[in-house]
Amino acid sequence: MILRIFAVLVFAFAAPISAQTLDTSATAALVVDYDTGAVLLEKNADTPIPPASMSKLMTLNMLFEAIEEGRVDMDDTFPVSANAHGYPGSTMFLETRHDPTVRDLIRGIVVLSGNDACIVVAEHLAGSEGAFASRMTERARELGMDGSTFANATGWPAESHRMSARDLVFLARRMMDEFGEYYPFFAEREFTWNGITQPNRNPLLYSSIAGDGLKTGHTEEAGYGLVGSAVRDGRRIIFMVTGLDSTETRTNESERIAAWAFREFENVTFFDGETPVAQADVWLGEDKQVDLIAGEDIVATLPRGQADEATARVVYDGPVPAPIQAGQHIADLLIETPGVGTMTIPLLARSDVAEGGPMTRIVSSTGLLASRAFDNLFGSD
Missing domain, CATH: 3.40.710.10 (DD-peptidase/beta-lactamase superfamily)
Structure with missing residues:
Protein backbone atom coordinates (compact mmCIF):
# COMPACT_ATOMS: atom_id res chain seq x y z
CA MET A 1 0.00 0.00 0.00
CA ILE A 2 1.33 3.48 -0.88
CA LEU A 3 0.10 6.66 0.78
CA ARG A 4 0.98 10.16 -0.43
CA ILE A 5 1.91 12.76 2.19
CA PHE A 6 3.11 16.35 1.91
CA ALA A 7 6.25 16.28 4.07
CA VAL A 8 9.97 16.07 3.46
CA LEU A 9 12.64 14.44 5.58
CA VAL A 10 16.39 14.14 5.24
CA PHE A 11 18.80 12.84 7.90
CA ALA A 12 21.99 12.14 5.98
CA PHE A 13 23.34 12.00 2.47
CA ALA A 14 25.59 9.44 0.83
CA ALA A 15 26.73 11.99 -1.77
CA PRO A 16 26.97 15.78 -1.80
CA ILE A 17 23.68 17.60 -2.23
CA SER A 18 23.51 20.13 -5.03
CA ALA A 19 23.62 23.89 -4.76
CA GLN A 20 25.65 26.51 -6.55
CA THR A 21 28.86 24.73 -7.54
CA LEU A 22 31.94 25.61 -5.53
CA ASP A 23 35.46 24.90 -6.77
CA THR A 24 38.31 24.80 -4.30
CA SER A 25 42.05 24.93 -4.74
CA ALA A 26 42.46 22.50 -1.85
CA THR A 27 43.81 19.09 -2.83
CA ASP A 245 50.01 27.03 -0.58
CA SER A 246 50.11 29.58 2.26
CA THR A 247 48.57 30.62 5.56
CA GLU A 248 46.78 33.44 3.73
CA THR A 249 45.28 31.03 1.19
CA ARG A 250 44.23 28.70 3.99
CA THR A 251 42.48 31.52 5.81
CA ASN A 252 40.75 32.85 2.71
CA GLU A 253 39.64 29.44 1.48
CA SER A 254 38.34 28.41 4.90
CA GLU A 255 36.30 31.59 5.23
CA ARG A 256 35.02 31.30 1.66
CA ILE A 257 33.91 27.68 2.08
CA ALA A 258 32.22 28.34 5.43
CA ALA A 259 30.38 31.39 4.09
CA TRP A 260 29.25 29.37 1.06
CA ALA A 261 27.94 26.53 3.24
CA PHE A 262 25.90 28.92 5.38
CA ARG A 263 24.65 30.92 2.40
CA GLU A 264 23.69 28.11 0.02
CA PHE A 265 22.12 25.61 2.42
CA GLU A 266 19.58 25.66 5.20
CA ASN A 267 18.19 23.24 7.77
CA VAL A 268 14.43 22.82 7.77
CA THR A 269 12.46 21.08 10.52
CA PHE A 270 9.27 19.47 9.22
CA PHE A 271 8.04 17.34 12.14
CA ASP A 272 9.01 16.68 15.70
CA GLY A 273 9.69 13.07 16.52
CA GLU A 274 6.26 12.39 18.03
CA THR A 275 4.09 14.05 15.38
CA PRO A 276 2.22 11.41 13.31
CA VAL A 277 3.51 11.36 9.75
CA ALA A 278 0.83 8.96 8.42
CA GLN A 279 -1.40 6.05 9.49
CA ALA A 280 -1.23 2.37 8.64
CA ASP A 281 -4.23 0.07 8.42
CA VAL A 282 -4.34 -2.73 11.02
CA TRP A 283 -5.66 -6.28 10.46
CA LEU A 284 -7.53 -8.04 13.27
CA GLY A 285 -6.66 -5.42 15.88
CA GLU A 286 -8.62 -3.53 18.51
CA ASP A 287 -7.88 -0.40 16.46
CA LYS A 288 -8.31 -0.20 12.70
CA GLN A 289 -5.30 2.10 12.23
CA VAL A 290 -2.05 2.99 13.98
CA ASP A 291 -0.22 6.32 13.85
CA LEU A 292 3.28 6.28 12.37
CA ILE A 293 6.09 8.48 13.73
CA ALA A 294 9.79 8.93 12.96
CA GLY A 295 10.82 8.72 16.62
CA GLU A 296 13.10 11.76 16.40
CA ASP A 297 12.88 15.21 14.89
CA ILE A 298 12.69 15.34 11.12
CA VAL A 299 15.30 17.82 9.93
CA ALA A 300 16.57 18.35 6.39
CA THR A 301 19.61 20.10 5.01
CA LEU A 302 18.59 21.40 1.59
CA PRO A 303 19.77 23.96 -0.91
CA ARG A 304 18.00 27.19 -0.01
CA GLY A 305 14.58 27.50 -1.59
CA GLN A 306 14.21 23.80 -2.52
CA ALA A 307 12.08 22.61 0.40
CA ASP A 308 8.85 23.20 -1.55
CA GLU A 309 10.11 20.99 -4.39
CA ALA A 310 10.37 17.87 -2.23
CA THR A 311 7.81 15.07 -2.35
CA ALA A 312 7.40 12.12 -0.01
CA ARG A 313 5.47 8.88 0.17
CA VAL A 314 4.93 6.20 2.78
CA VAL A 315 5.39 2.58 1.71
CA TYR A 316 4.33 -0.48 3.71
CA ASP A 317 2.78 -3.94 3.32
CA GLY A 318 -0.70 -3.64 4.74
CA PRO A 319 -2.90 -4.04 6.49
CA VAL A 320 -0.46 -4.79 9.32
CA PRO A 321 -1.51 -7.77 11.48
CA ALA A 322 -2.08 -7.20 15.19
CA PRO A 323 -0.60 -7.31 17.77
CA ILE A 324 1.61 -4.28 17.17
CA GLN A 325 4.09 -2.88 19.68
CA ALA A 326 4.92 0.80 20.08
CA GLY A 327 8.23 1.50 18.33
CA GLN A 328 7.76 -1.38 15.88
CA HIS A 329 9.07 -0.65 12.39
CA ILE A 330 5.92 -0.53 10.27
CA ALA A 331 6.67 1.51 7.15
CA ASP A 332 9.29 3.56 5.30
CA LEU A 333 9.13 7.20 4.36
CA LEU A 334 10.69 7.83 0.93
CA ILE A 335 11.66 11.42 0.21
CA GLU A 336 12.59 12.65 -3.23
CA THR A 337 14.20 16.07 -3.65
CA PRO A 338 15.63 17.45 -6.91
CA GLY A 339 19.41 17.56 -6.66
CA VAL A 340 19.37 15.48 -3.47
CA GLY A 341 18.02 12.07 -4.46
CA THR A 342 15.88 9.65 -2.47
CA MET A 343 16.17 9.02 1.25
CA THR A 344 14.52 6.21 3.20
CA ILE A 345 13.49 6.81 6.82
CA PRO A 346 11.90 4.09 9.01
CA LEU A 347 8.49 4.90 10.47
CA LEU A 348 7.48 3.38 13.80
CA ALA A 349 4.18 2.55 15.45
CA ARG A 350 3.27 5.31 17.89
CA SER A 351 1.32 3.00 20.23
CA ASP A 352 0.48 -0.61 20.97
CA VAL A 353 -2.41 -2.24 19.12
CA ALA A 354 -3.72 -5.42 20.73
CA GLU A 355 -5.41 -8.26 18.91
CA GLY A 356 -9.15 -7.87 18.58
CA GLY A 357 -11.63 -10.17 20.32
CA PRO A 358 -13.77 -12.89 18.68
CA MET A 359 -16.25 -10.41 17.21
CA THR A 360 -13.44 -8.46 15.57
CA ARG A 361 -12.19 -11.64 13.90
CA ILE A 362 -15.69 -12.63 12.79
CA VAL A 363 -16.42 -9.20 11.32
CA SER A 364 -13.03 -9.01 9.60
CA SER A 365 -13.30 -12.53 8.21
CA THR A 366 -16.87 -11.89 6.99
CA GLY A 367 -15.74 -8.72 5.29
CA LEU A 368 -12.85 -10.54 3.62
CA LEU A 369 -15.15 -13.35 2.36
CA ALA A 370 -17.63 -10.81 1.03
CA SER A 371 -14.87 -8.94 -0.77
CA ARG A 372 -13.59 -12.14 -2.41
CA ALA A 373 -17.11 -13.16 -3.45
CA PHE A 374 -17.64 -9.74 -5.02
CA ASP A 375 -14.36 -10.03 -6.92
CA ASN A 376 -15.29 -13.51 -8.18
CA LEU A 377 -18.65 -12.30 -9.44
CA PHE A 378 -17.68 -8.97 -10.96
CA GLY A 379 -13.92 -9.17 -11.31
CA SER A 380 -11.36 -6.63 -10.11
CA ASP A 381 -8.45 -4.65 -11.49
Whole structure:
Protein backbone atom coordinates (compact mmCIF):
# COMPACT_ATOMS: atom_id res chain seq x y z
CA MET A 1 0.00 0.00 0.00
CA ILE A 2 1.33 3.48 -0.88
CA LEU A 3 0.10 6.66 0.78
CA ARG A 4 0.98 10.16 -0.43
CA ILE A 5 1.91 12.76 2.19
CA PHE A 6 3.11 16.35 1.91
CA ALA A 7 6.25 16.28 4.07
CA VAL A 8 9.97 16.07 3.46
CA LEU A 9 12.64 14.44 5.58
CA VAL A 10 16.39 14.14 5.24
CA PHE A 11 18.80 12.84 7.90
CA ALA A 12 21.99 12.14 5.98
CA PHE A 13 23.34 12.00 2.47
CA ALA A 14 25.59 9.44 0.83
CA ALA A 15 26.73 11.99 -1.77
CA PRO A 16 26.97 15.78 -1.80
CA ILE A 17 23.68 17.60 -2.23
CA SER A 18 23.51 20.13 -5.03
CA ALA A 19 23.62 23.89 -4.76
CA GLN A 20 25.65 26.51 -6.55
CA THR A 21 28.86 24.73 -7.54
CA LEU A 22 31.94 25.61 -5.53
CA ASP A 23 35.46 24.90 -6.77
CA THR A 24 38.31 24.80 -4.30
CA SER A 25 42.05 24.93 -4.74
CA ALA A 26 42.46 22.50 -1.85
CA THR A 27 43.81 19.09 -2.83
CA ALA A 28 41.26 17.49 -0.49
CA ALA A 29 38.16 18.93 1.16
CA LEU A 30 34.99 17.91 2.96
CA VAL A 31 32.13 20.04 4.28
CA VAL A 32 29.40 18.49 6.45
CA ASP A 33 26.35 19.83 8.26
CA TYR A 34 26.71 18.92 11.93
CA ASP A 35 23.03 18.35 12.71
CA THR A 36 22.06 16.17 9.74
CA GLY A 37 25.35 14.76 8.52
CA ALA A 38 24.60 16.10 5.04
CA VAL A 39 27.69 16.27 2.83
CA LEU A 40 27.73 19.70 1.22
CA LEU A 41 31.07 19.42 -0.59
CA GLU A 42 33.73 16.78 -0.99
CA LYS A 43 36.95 16.45 -2.94
CA ASN A 44 39.25 13.43 -2.56
CA ALA A 45 37.62 12.95 0.85
CA ASP A 46 38.59 9.28 1.21
CA THR A 47 42.17 9.55 -0.05
CA PRO A 48 44.77 9.00 2.70
CA ILE A 49 46.95 12.12 2.74
CA PRO A 50 49.62 13.59 5.03
CA PRO A 51 47.61 15.35 7.77
CA ALA A 52 50.42 17.27 9.46
CA SER A 53 49.35 18.61 12.88
CA MET A 54 45.67 17.98 12.18
CA SER A 55 46.40 14.39 13.26
CA LYS A 56 46.90 15.74 16.78
CA LEU A 57 43.12 15.36 17.05
CA MET A 58 43.74 11.62 17.30
CA THR A 59 46.35 12.17 20.02
CA LEU A 60 43.74 14.22 21.88
CA ASN A 61 41.15 11.50 21.31
CA MET A 62 43.41 8.97 23.03
CA LEU A 63 43.97 11.34 25.95
CA PHE A 64 40.28 12.22 26.29
CA GLU A 65 39.37 8.53 26.30
CA ALA A 66 41.92 7.91 29.07
CA ILE A 67 40.34 10.73 31.12
CA GLU A 68 36.80 9.46 30.56
CA GLU A 69 37.82 5.92 31.51
CA GLY A 70 39.39 7.16 34.75
CA ARG A 71 42.94 6.16 33.83
CA VAL A 72 44.17 9.73 34.23
CA ASP A 73 42.78 12.89 35.82
CA MET A 74 42.88 16.49 34.60
CA ASP A 75 45.05 17.45 37.57
CA ASP A 76 47.54 14.57 37.15
CA THR A 77 51.08 15.65 36.28
CA PHE A 78 53.21 13.98 33.60
CA PRO A 79 57.03 14.03 33.51
CA VAL A 80 58.84 15.66 30.60
CA SER A 81 61.53 13.49 29.03
CA ALA A 82 64.60 14.76 27.23
CA ASN A 83 63.08 13.32 24.07
CA ALA A 84 59.95 15.43 24.50
CA HIS A 85 61.97 18.54 25.37
CA GLY A 86 64.16 18.20 22.27
CA TYR A 87 61.43 17.28 19.78
CA PRO A 88 61.54 19.54 16.69
CA GLY A 89 58.75 21.66 15.28
CA SER A 90 56.06 23.65 17.05
CA THR A 91 56.54 23.65 20.79
CA MET A 92 54.92 24.42 24.13
CA PHE A 93 58.44 25.14 25.50
CA LEU A 94 58.36 22.29 27.99
CA GLU A 95 61.53 21.59 29.95
CA THR A 96 62.57 18.46 31.82
CA ARG A 97 62.18 20.31 35.14
CA HIS A 98 58.48 20.91 34.43
CA ASP A 99 55.55 18.87 35.71
CA PRO A 100 52.65 19.90 33.45
CA THR A 101 49.15 18.79 34.37
CA VAL A 102 46.91 17.01 31.89
CA ARG A 103 44.98 20.27 31.58
CA ASP A 104 48.19 22.11 30.68
CA LEU A 105 49.08 19.49 28.09
CA ILE A 106 45.65 19.66 26.47
CA ARG A 107 46.02 23.41 26.08
CA GLY A 108 49.57 22.95 24.86
CA ILE A 109 48.36 20.62 22.10
CA VAL A 110 45.11 22.40 21.19
CA VAL A 111 46.20 26.03 21.40
CA LEU A 112 49.93 25.84 20.73
CA SER A 113 50.13 22.65 18.62
CA GLY A 114 53.03 21.62 20.84
CA ASN A 115 54.87 18.57 19.56
CA ASP A 116 56.60 18.32 22.93
CA ALA A 117 53.23 18.10 24.70
CA CYS A 118 52.16 15.30 22.35
CA ILE A 119 55.29 13.29 23.16
CA VAL A 120 54.73 13.71 26.90
CA VAL A 121 51.20 12.34 26.50
CA ALA A 122 52.33 9.48 24.24
CA GLU A 123 55.14 8.38 26.55
CA HIS A 124 52.93 8.49 29.62
CA LEU A 125 50.00 6.58 28.09
CA ALA A 126 51.95 3.98 26.09
CA GLY A 127 55.59 4.06 27.20
CA SER A 128 56.92 5.31 23.89
CA GLU A 129 55.79 7.31 20.88
CA GLY A 130 56.02 4.24 18.64
CA ALA A 131 53.78 2.18 20.91
CA PHE A 132 51.36 5.08 21.15
CA ALA A 133 51.19 5.42 17.36
CA SER A 134 50.37 1.72 17.09
CA ARG A 135 47.56 2.16 19.60
CA MET A 136 46.30 5.16 17.64
CA THR A 137 46.10 3.08 14.47
CA GLU A 138 44.39 0.22 16.26
CA ARG A 139 41.84 2.57 17.82
CA ALA A 140 41.24 4.26 14.46
CA ARG A 141 40.23 0.90 12.98
CA GLU A 142 37.87 0.28 15.90
CA LEU A 143 36.23 3.65 15.23
CA GLY A 144 35.85 2.90 11.51
CA MET A 145 38.60 5.31 10.41
CA ASP A 146 39.92 3.11 7.62
CA GLY A 147 41.78 5.94 5.91
CA SER A 148 44.08 6.58 8.87
CA THR A 149 47.45 5.09 9.80
CA PHE A 150 49.72 6.71 12.38
CA ALA A 151 53.51 6.69 12.63
CA ASN A 152 53.79 9.25 15.43
CA ALA A 153 51.82 11.39 17.89
CA THR A 154 52.55 14.78 16.34
CA GLY A 155 51.89 14.70 12.60
CA TRP A 156 55.61 14.96 11.87
CA PRO A 157 56.24 13.93 8.22
CA ALA A 158 56.42 10.17 7.77
CA GLU A 159 55.57 8.06 4.74
CA SER A 160 53.17 5.85 6.70
CA HIS A 161 51.45 8.71 8.57
CA ARG A 162 48.21 9.31 6.69
CA MET A 163 44.60 10.37 7.30
CA SER A 164 41.63 11.06 5.03
CA ALA A 165 39.52 14.20 5.07
CA ARG A 166 36.52 12.08 6.08
CA ASP A 167 38.38 10.65 9.07
CA LEU A 168 39.45 14.12 10.20
CA VAL A 169 35.89 15.44 10.01
CA PHE A 170 34.72 12.33 11.89
CA LEU A 171 37.25 13.08 14.65
CA ALA A 172 36.20 16.73 14.78
CA ARG A 173 32.61 15.66 15.30
CA ARG A 174 33.73 13.16 17.95
CA MET A 175 35.41 15.98 19.86
CA MET A 176 31.98 17.64 20.13
CA ASP A 177 29.75 14.60 20.57
CA GLU A 178 31.84 12.47 22.93
CA PHE A 179 34.15 15.00 24.58
CA GLY A 180 32.09 18.19 24.61
CA GLU A 181 33.35 19.03 28.10
CA TYR A 182 36.79 19.71 26.61
CA TYR A 183 35.70 21.34 23.37
CA PRO A 184 35.93 24.93 24.75
CA PHE A 185 39.73 24.49 24.81
CA PHE A 186 39.64 24.71 21.00
CA ALA A 187 38.29 28.27 21.16
CA GLU A 188 41.11 29.62 23.36
CA ARG A 189 43.04 32.27 21.47
CA GLU A 190 46.29 32.10 23.44
CA PHE A 191 48.08 30.16 26.15
CA THR A 192 51.04 31.09 28.32
CA TRP A 193 53.55 28.49 29.48
CA ASN A 194 57.08 28.94 30.81
CA GLY A 195 56.58 32.69 30.64
CA ILE A 196 55.91 32.57 26.89
CA THR A 197 52.53 33.55 25.45
CA GLN A 198 51.65 32.11 22.06
CA PRO A 199 48.51 32.61 19.95
CA ASN A 200 46.26 29.91 18.59
CA ARG A 201 47.09 29.40 14.89
CA ASN A 202 43.47 28.71 13.93
CA PRO A 203 42.37 31.67 11.75
CA LEU A 204 38.68 30.87 12.29
CA LEU A 205 38.91 32.17 15.86
CA TYR A 206 39.65 35.67 14.57
CA SER A 207 37.17 35.56 11.68
CA SER A 208 33.66 36.92 11.16
CA ILE A 209 32.35 33.41 10.39
CA ALA A 210 32.12 32.52 14.12
CA GLY A 211 34.62 29.67 14.13
CA ASP A 212 35.27 27.91 17.44
CA GLY A 213 37.77 25.13 16.53
CA LEU A 214 39.58 22.89 15.74
CA LYS A 215 43.14 22.36 14.36
CA THR A 216 45.53 23.66 11.74
CA GLY A 217 48.35 21.75 10.11
CA HIS A 218 51.34 22.43 7.90
CA THR A 219 54.33 20.58 6.51
CA GLU A 220 56.12 20.99 3.21
CA GLU A 221 54.63 17.70 2.03
CA ALA A 222 51.07 18.37 3.22
CA GLY A 223 50.79 22.07 2.47
CA TYR A 224 48.57 24.21 4.67
CA GLY A 225 45.44 22.58 6.07
CA LEU A 226 42.66 23.10 8.57
CA VAL A 227 39.89 21.04 10.10
CA GLY A 228 37.43 23.55 11.47
CA SER A 229 33.95 24.25 12.70
CA ALA A 230 31.76 27.31 12.73
CA VAL A 231 28.28 28.24 13.96
CA ARG A 232 25.82 30.72 12.49
CA ASP A 233 22.22 31.26 13.63
CA GLY A 234 22.32 28.02 15.61
CA ARG A 235 23.54 25.94 12.66
CA ARG A 236 26.99 24.29 12.77
CA ILE A 237 29.18 23.08 9.94
CA ILE A 238 32.38 21.02 10.12
CA PHE A 239 34.90 21.12 7.31
CA MET A 240 38.42 20.17 6.30
CA VAL A 241 40.74 21.60 3.63
CA THR A 242 44.37 20.82 2.91
CA GLY A 243 47.11 21.17 0.32
CA LEU A 244 46.92 24.96 0.20
CA ASP A 245 50.01 27.03 -0.58
CA SER A 246 50.11 29.58 2.26
CA THR A 247 48.57 30.62 5.56
CA GLU A 248 46.78 33.44 3.73
CA THR A 249 45.28 31.03 1.19
CA ARG A 250 44.23 28.70 3.99
CA THR A 251 42.48 31.52 5.81
CA ASN A 252 40.75 32.85 2.71
CA GLU A 253 39.64 29.44 1.48
CA SER A 254 38.34 28.41 4.90
CA GLU A 255 36.30 31.59 5.23
CA ARG A 256 35.02 31.30 1.66
CA ILE A 257 33.91 27.68 2.08
CA ALA A 258 32.22 28.34 5.43
CA ALA A 259 30.38 31.39 4.09
CA TRP A 260 29.25 29.37 1.06
CA ALA A 261 27.94 26.53 3.24
CA PHE A 262 25.90 28.92 5.38
CA ARG A 263 24.65 30.92 2.40
CA GLU A 264 23.69 28.11 0.02
CA PHE A 265 22.12 25.61 2.42
CA GLU A 266 19.58 25.66 5.20
CA ASN A 267 18.19 23.24 7.77
CA VAL A 268 14.43 22.82 7.77
CA THR A 269 12.46 21.08 10.52
CA PHE A 270 9.27 19.47 9.22
CA PHE A 271 8.04 17.34 12.14
CA ASP A 272 9.01 16.68 15.70
CA GLY A 273 9.69 13.07 16.52
CA GLU A 274 6.26 12.39 18.03
CA THR A 275 4.09 14.05 15.38
CA PRO A 276 2.22 11.41 13.31
CA VAL A 277 3.51 11.36 9.75
CA ALA A 278 0.83 8.96 8.42
CA GLN A 279 -1.40 6.05 9.49
CA ALA A 280 -1.23 2.37 8.64
CA ASP A 281 -4.23 0.07 8.42
CA VAL A 282 -4.34 -2.73 11.02
CA TRP A 283 -5.66 -6.28 10.46
CA LEU A 284 -7.53 -8.04 13.27
CA GLY A 285 -6.66 -5.42 15.88
CA GLU A 286 -8.62 -3.53 18.51
CA ASP A 287 -7.88 -0.40 16.46
CA LYS A 288 -8.31 -0.20 12.70
CA GLN A 289 -5.30 2.10 12.23
CA VAL A 290 -2.05 2.99 13.98
CA ASP A 291 -0.22 6.32 13.85
CA LEU A 292 3.28 6.28 12.37
CA ILE A 293 6.09 8.48 13.73
CA ALA A 294 9.79 8.93 12.96
CA GLY A 295 10.82 8.72 16.62
CA GLU A 296 13.10 11.76 16.40
CA ASP A 297 12.88 15.21 14.89
CA ILE A 298 12.69 15.34 11.12
CA VAL A 299 15.30 17.82 9.93
CA ALA A 300 16.57 18.35 6.39
CA THR A 301 19.61 20.10 5.01
CA LEU A 302 18.59 21.40 1.59
CA PRO A 303 19.77 23.96 -0.91
CA ARG A 304 18.00 27.19 -0.01
CA GLY A 305 14.58 27.50 -1.59
CA GLN A 306 14.21 23.80 -2.52
CA ALA A 307 12.08 22.61 0.40
CA ASP A 308 8.85 23.20 -1.55
CA GLU A 309 10.11 20.99 -4.39
CA ALA A 310 10.37 17.87 -2.23
CA THR A 311 7.81 15.07 -2.35
CA ALA A 312 7.40 12.12 -0.01
CA ARG A 313 5.47 8.88 0.17
CA VAL A 314 4.93 6.20 2.78
CA VAL A 315 5.39 2.58 1.71
CA TYR A 316 4.33 -0.48 3.71
CA ASP A 317 2.78 -3.94 3.32
CA GLY A 318 -0.70 -3.64 4.74
CA PRO A 319 -2.90 -4.04 6.49
CA VAL A 320 -0.46 -4.79 9.32
CA PRO A 321 -1.51 -7.77 11.48
CA ALA A 322 -2.08 -7.20 15.19
CA PRO A 323 -0.60 -7.31 17.77
CA ILE A 324 1.61 -4.28 17.17
CA GLN A 325 4.09 -2.88 19.68
CA ALA A 326 4.92 0.80 20.08
CA GLY A 327 8.23 1.50 18.33
CA GLN A 328 7.76 -1.38 15.88
CA HIS A 329 9.07 -0.65 12.39
CA ILE A 330 5.92 -0.53 10.27
CA ALA A 331 6.67 1.51 7.15
CA ASP A 332 9.29 3.56 5.30
CA LEU A 333 9.13 7.20 4.36
CA LEU A 334 10.69 7.83 0.93
CA ILE A 335 11.66 11.42 0.21
CA GLU A 336 12.59 12.65 -3.23
CA THR A 337 14.20 16.07 -3.65
CA PRO A 338 15.63 17.45 -6.91
CA GLY A 339 19.41 17.56 -6.66
CA VAL A 340 19.37 15.48 -3.47
CA GLY A 341 18.02 12.07 -4.46
CA THR A 342 15.88 9.65 -2.47
CA MET A 343 16.17 9.02 1.25
CA THR A 344 14.52 6.21 3.20
CA ILE A 345 13.49 6.81 6.82
CA PRO A 346 11.90 4.09 9.01
CA LEU A 347 8.49 4.90 10.47
CA LEU A 348 7.48 3.38 13.80
CA ALA A 349 4.18 2.55 15.45
CA ARG A 350 3.27 5.31 17.89
CA SER A 351 1.32 3.00 20.23
CA ASP A 352 0.48 -0.61 20.97
CA VAL A 353 -2.41 -2.24 19.12
CA ALA A 354 -3.72 -5.42 20.73
CA GLU A 355 -5.41 -8.26 18.91
CA GLY A 356 -9.15 -7.87 18.58
CA GLY A 357 -11.63 -10.17 20.32
CA PRO A 358 -13.77 -12.89 18.68
CA MET A 359 -16.25 -10.41 17.21
CA THR A 360 -13.44 -8.46 15.57
CA ARG A 361 -12.19 -11.64 13.90
CA ILE A 362 -15.69 -12.63 12.79
CA VAL A 363 -16.42 -9.20 11.32
CA SER A 364 -13.03 -9.01 9.60
CA SER A 365 -13.30 -12.53 8.21
CA THR A 366 -16.87 -11.89 6.99
CA GLY A 367 -15.74 -8.72 5.29
CA LEU A 368 -12.85 -10.54 3.62
CA LEU A 369 -15.15 -13.35 2.36
CA ALA A 370 -17.63 -10.81 1.03
CA SER A 371 -14.87 -8.94 -0.77
CA ARG A 372 -13.59 -12.14 -2.41
CA ALA A 373 -17.11 -13.16 -3.45
CA PHE A 374 -17.64 -9.74 -5.02
CA ASP A 375 -14.36 -10.03 -6.92
CA ASN A 376 -15.29 -13.51 -8.18
CA LEU A 377 -18.65 -12.30 -9.44
CA PHE A 378 -17.68 -8.97 -10.96
CA GLY A 379 -13.92 -9.17 -11.31
CA SER A 380 -11.36 -6.63 -10.11
CA ASP A 381 -8.45 -4.65 -11.49
